[in-house]
Amino acid sequence: MYVLGTAGHVDHGKSSLVKALTGIDPDRLPEEKEREMTIDLGFAWLFLPDGKEMGIVDVPGHERFVRNMIAGVGGIDAVLFVVAADDGWMPQSQEHLEIIKLLGIRYGIVVITKIDLVKEDWLSLVEEEIKKKLKKSFLENAPIIKTSVPKNIGISELQTEIAKLIEKIQPKKDLGKPRIYIDRVFTMSGRGTVVTGTLIDGSLSIDEEVKILPDGISARIRDLQTHKKKRKKVDPGTRVALNLAGVEKSQIKRGDVVVKPDQGMTTFSVDAKVELVFPLDFPLKHNAQVLFILGTTELLGKALLLDKDLLKAGESGLVQFRFKKPLVARIGDHFILRLPSPPTTIGGGIVLNIFPEKHKRKDEKLLSYLSLRKSLKSEDLILSEVLKNEFVYQKDLLKESNFSQKEIEAELKDLEASGKALVREGMVIGKKRWDGLLKKIEEILKEEHRKFPFKPGILKGDLQSRIKSLEELLDLAIVSLLSLNKIVQKGSYLSLPEHEPKLQGKQEEIGKNILQKFVKTPLSPPTKDEILSLGKEYSEVLTFLIQQETLIELGSGILFRKEDFEMIRKKVVDFIQKNGPSTVSQIKEQLNLSRKYAVPILEKLDQLNITRREGDKRVLAK
Numbered sequence: 001m002y003v004l005g006t007a008g009h010v011d012h013g014k015s016s017l018v019k020a021l022t023g024i025d026p027d028r029l030p031e032e033k034e035r036e037m038t039i040d041l042g043f044a045w046l047f048l049p050d051g052k053e054m055g056i057v058d059v060p061g062h063e064r065f066v067r068n069m070i071a072g073v074g075g076i077d078a079v080l081f082v083v084a085a086d087d088g089w090m091p092q093s094q095e096h097l098e099i100i101k102l103l104g105i106r107y108g109i110v111v112i113t114k115i116d117l118v119k120e121d122w123l124s125l126v127e128e129e130i131k132k133k134l135k136k137s138f139l140e141n142a143p144i145i146k147t148s149v150p151k152n153i154g155i156s157e158l159q160t161e162i163a164k165l166i167e168k169i170q171p172k173k174d175l176g177k178p179r180i181y182i183d184r185v186f187t188m189s190g191r192g193t194v195v196t197g198t199l200i201d202g203s204l205s206i207d208e209e210v211k212i213l214p215d216g217i218s219a220r221i222r223d224l225q226t227h228k229k230k231r232k233k234v235d236p237g238t239r240v241a242l243n244l245a246g247v248e249k250s251q252i253k254r255g256d257v258v259v260k261p262d263q264g265m266t267t268f269s270v271d272a273k274v275e276l277v278f279p280l281d282f283p284l285k286h287n288a289q290v291l292f293i294l295g296t297t298e299l300l301g302k303a304l305l306l307d308k309d310l311l312k313a314g315e316s317g318l319v320q321f322r323f324k325k326p327l328v329a330r331i332g333d334h335f336i337l338r339l340p341s342p343p344t345t346i347g348g349g350i351v352l353n354i355f356p357e358k359h360k361r362k363d364e365k366l367l368s369y370l371s372l373r374k375s376l377k378s379e380d381l382i383l384s385e386v387l388k389n390e391f392v393y394q395k396d397l398l399k400e401s402n403f404s405q406k407e408i409e410a411e412l413k414d415l416e417a418s419g420k421a422l423v424r425e426g427m428v429i430g431k432k433r434w435d436g437l438l439k440k441i442e443e444i445l446k447e448e449h450r451k452f453p454f455k456p457g458i459l460k461g462d463l464q465s466r467i468k469s470l471e472e473l474l475d476l477a478i479v480s481l482l483s484l485n486k487i488v489q490k491g492s493y494l495s496l497p498e499h500e501p502k503l504q505g506k507q508e509e510i511g512k513n514i515l516q517k518f519v520k521t522p523l524s525p526p527t528k529d530e531i532l533s534l535g536k537e538y539s540e541v542l543t544f545l546i547q548q549e550t551l552i553e554l555g556s557g558i559l560f561r562k563e564d565f566e567m568i569r570k571k572v573v574d575f576i577q578k579n580g581p582s583t584v585s586q587i588k589e590q591l592n593l594s595r596k597y598a599v600p601i602l603e604k605l606d607q608l609n610i611t612r613r614e615g616d617k618r619v620l621a622k
Contacts, residue, residue, distance in 0.1 A: 001226070001238045002166055003055040003075060003198055004046070007100055008082035009090035013113035013149060015042060017082060018058045020149045021159065022046045043196075043239060045227040048163045053227065055198075055239035075181070075198030075295070077169050077237065078107035080158075081139055085118045085146075088126045089133050095345050097137060098277045102348030103334045106138050107169055109145060109161050116148040172237030175404040177330075178202030180240065180258040181295030182212075185249055191223065193249045195258065196241045197296065201330075201402065202260075204240070205233040212247065213257045214266045214326035219247040255297040257328040265400055266326035271306070271318065271356045273374055274337065276347035278314030282339055284346060285310060286361075292321055294335040294351075299323045303337075306359060307367055318370050319349070320356055329354050332376050332402035350376065354400050378403050378411040386421055386430040390470050394426050424476050437477050440467055442486060442496070449499045454507060454544040457495030493547075503544060510541045515550070515561065522564040523593055528557035554600035568601055569610060573620065581617035 006014040018024070024044035042058035057076060079100055083093055100108070110130060115123055127144060134140050143161050147154035180197040188194055204210070208221050223243035224231045234240045242258065257264065276284060284290070286305045291298060305311060306318040329335075329351050336348040352373040359366050365388075372384040381401065385392045398408050412428065415421040419431050444466055448458045464474050478494065481487040488497050503511050518525045531542050545551045552565045560568070568591060575590050576582050588598035602618055605611040612621040 001053055001055065001235065002077045002169060002171075003057060003237060003239055004078050004080060004162065005057045005076035005105075006080050006082055007096040009084070009087065009092040009096075012082050012084035012087065012090075012093075014080075014082045015058050016149045017080065017111060017113060017147065017158075018042070018044050018056055020147075020152070020155050021162075022056060045239070046159075046162070048159070048166065050163065052163075052166060054162070054166065055227065057198075057239070075200055076105060077172070078109070078165055079105055080111050081108050081142075082111045082113055083126070083130055084113050085115045085123050085126050089129050094133070097133070097139070099336055099345060099348070101137060102275065102277075102336055104350075107165055108139050108142050109158070109165060110134070110139055110142050111154075111158060112144060112146045114148065115146045115153065116151050172200060172235075173404070174203055174236050175201045175402065175407075177263050177404070178204050178236070178258075178260060179264070179295075179328075179330075180204075180242070181297060182252065182254055182256045182258065183296045185252045185254060187249050188243070191243050193219075193244045193247055193252065194241055195244060195252060195256075196239070197258070199234055199238045199240045200236050203233055203235050204242070204258075206231075209261050210242075210244070210258050211261045211264065212252055213259060213264050213328045215251070215256075217247055217251055218261065219244040221245075255295075257295070257297070259328075264328055265354070266328055267354045268324070268326060269320060269322045269356055270327065270329055270351050271320050271353035271359075271370055272335070272349045272351050273316060273370075274303075274311065274319045274347055274349035275316040276311055276313055277345065280313035280346055282344060282346055283310050283312045284319075284337075289340060290321075290346070291338040291340050292323070292327075292335055293338065294327065294329055294333055297327060299325055299327055300340065304359075304361070306361055306363075306370070316349075318352075318367065320359060330400045330402055331373075331381065331398065350374075376402075378407055379415065382408070382411055382415060382428070383420060383430070386428055386433070390433065390473050391427040391429045394423060394428050397428055424480070427472065427476065429473070434477070437467070437469060437473065438481060438486070441477060441481060445487060445494065445496050445499075449496060454501055454503050454540065455493075456490055456501045456547050457493035457499065459492055460494065463494065501544065501548065503541060506537070507541050507544075510537055511545060514538065514541060514545065518551070518559070518561045518564065522561065523568075523591070524597065525559055525561070525564070528553065528559055531559070552604075554604045556596075556600050558597060558600040560601075565601075565604075569605060572601070572605060572618075573610065576611070576618060576620050581614060581619045583617050587618065 006018060008014055022044040044056045044058065046054045046056055048054060083089060112126065130144065145154050145158045145161055147158060178199060179201050180199050182195045182197050184196040186194055204221060204224065206221055206224055210219055210221060211217065212219060221242055222245040224234055225241040226234055226238050284303060286309065288303045290301055290303050292301045301321040301323045304320040304322065306320055308317045311317045331351055331354060333351045334348060335351065336345060338345050352370050369384050369388050372380050381398055385397060412421065412423060416423060422429055422431055422434060441463065444463060445458060448455065460478065464471060467474065482489060485497060487494055514531060532539055546553050549562055551559050552562055553559055571591055572587060575587060584595065584598055584602060587602065588595060602611060606613055609621045611618045
């Protein structure tokens with residue numbers, strides 16, 4: 001289904017034209033009928049000759065209601081651009097044209113109304129002026145239909161052109177992420193709360209649970225209607241009315257957004273590409289207050305210029321907008337900018353990033369990141385994400401964008417095939433960054449082995465402090481290098497496969513000196529503190545001997561040579577096997593040890609699951 005919108009100056013016959021096409025009066029408010037001027041949005045629908053159904057949004061043309069007009073045309077597929085023959089091109093004609101262009105609408109028909117009120121030569125002048133004004137716009141080659149509603153001139157021709165136009169328009173994509181920017185909220189007797197809007201980006205069905213943002217209100221779809229017909233399901237591009245259960249009218253307002261419970265996020269700032277209209281008397285200054293209009297949402301925000309000091313008429317630039325109230329937006333959404341006072345449409349743009357950090361102005365990395373995103377191609381958006389971040393979780397990648405999950409996954413496969421990105425354990429990583437990280441790890445290990453040949457390698461924590469990489473990515477890189485046999489892990493240490501820790505020069509002499517002390521007194525060897533007191537150089541060598549398990553470290557700083565500890569272990573096991581459960585005193589007497597050594601030995605044997613303590617005795621562990 002498609003939605004057609006009207007645009008044009010006040011009192012140029014938009015509502016009358018809609019009524020002539022559809023038989024439905026879009027002016028629903030008593031005040032509108034009394035003043036014969038559309039104030040708020042009006043809605044109607046049209047059946048085309050081939051049976052296709054089309055919704056029509058009729059928007060106000062008066063300058064005081066431009067904000068309502070923007071809310072109406074945000075979800076349309078094409079426009080009926082209306083200019084009255086007796087007035088010709090007027091101020092709101094120009095403003096509406098700029099708004100439609102900025103919202104990315106690309107299809108339309110130009111309709112000259114009230115031709116019965118003017119002479120032929122005047123009509124020709126008006127038509128020429130319209131063509132001149134539409135030069136270089138998307139309506140430059142659009143058909144121009146001359147009409148008179150009272151005399152039924154041009155109405156059937158217009159219907160034919162609408163049917164032709166629809167054939168050119170691609171149906172709205174179902175991204176699996178439905179949204180409705182609410183434009184009306186009311187209650188129906190016996191039914192409760194009803195909201196209306198244009199459904200985009202996905203489908204909705206009866207009895208589905210939904211969430212209303214920004215407040216996160218939960219509700220259930222009790223009933224669905226399109227053009228006063230009940231539906232079980234509605235597809236994107238449809239004007240729809242939702243009868244909601246579980247929510248009161250007072251809880252919802254125009255500008256709120258209906259989404260699925262697990263979708264949709266709010267933000268207080270966005271980065272965007274902005275384009276100003278031309279001509280314009282008011283340039284956009286840094287820190288200027290602007291009215292930011294997206295869908296039916298209107299927020300006052302502060303504009304922070306990122307790449308320029310001043311944005312002039314007709315120029316484009318990169319801007320961050322900050323709001324005091326939350327906004328619901330997705331990457332690729334179009335918006336309109338107006339000055340609060342005097343109320344003036346100054347431009348519009350496209351959302352490039354919905355969760356930005358506070359940026360430094362004219363930062364080269366930032367500008368490079370945002371410039372890459374300007375194309376709004378899925379490839380560029382993904383690459384910009386992985387270039388900016390060390391990695392992005394695949395489940396979060398472009399989640400809040402105008403791309404479906406299927407489109408994102410397909411693009412990821414292409415990027416992997418082309419060697420630009422890769423996916424590992426649910427993480428998306430830039431290929432250059434990944435290769436650089438693997439190389440950096442190997443380089444650090446090589447340098448570590450050169451400087452400290454006696455060390456078994458490097459601890460992961462020390463590696464991370466030198467690389468300053470996120471722990472999740474570093475863990476993944478380590479696992480990858482281990483699987484490729486590019487590095488090995490021994491205990492808590494990482495090293496290159498060919499690395500064999502060894503003492504060199506003076507360290508060898510110190511090592512021999514330390515071990516000689518243990519040989520002299522195997523059952524009452526020196527403690528760790530006694531060895532360390534001999535000097536700083538002894539500390540490194542002692543650490544090496546412990547890491548190589550030449551020396552076994554027990555509790556309380558007690559050390560034994562490995563072979564001596566093994567001999568003690570065997571004697572303890574033999575004694576308990578022969579005598580049964582034994583106390584510390586019995587064991588130390590048998591081994592001729594002091595309690596200083598006996599207790600740490602037994603605690604170590606407990607730790608190794610060789611013995612087990614039961615009360616004040618030791619038994620053999622099973």
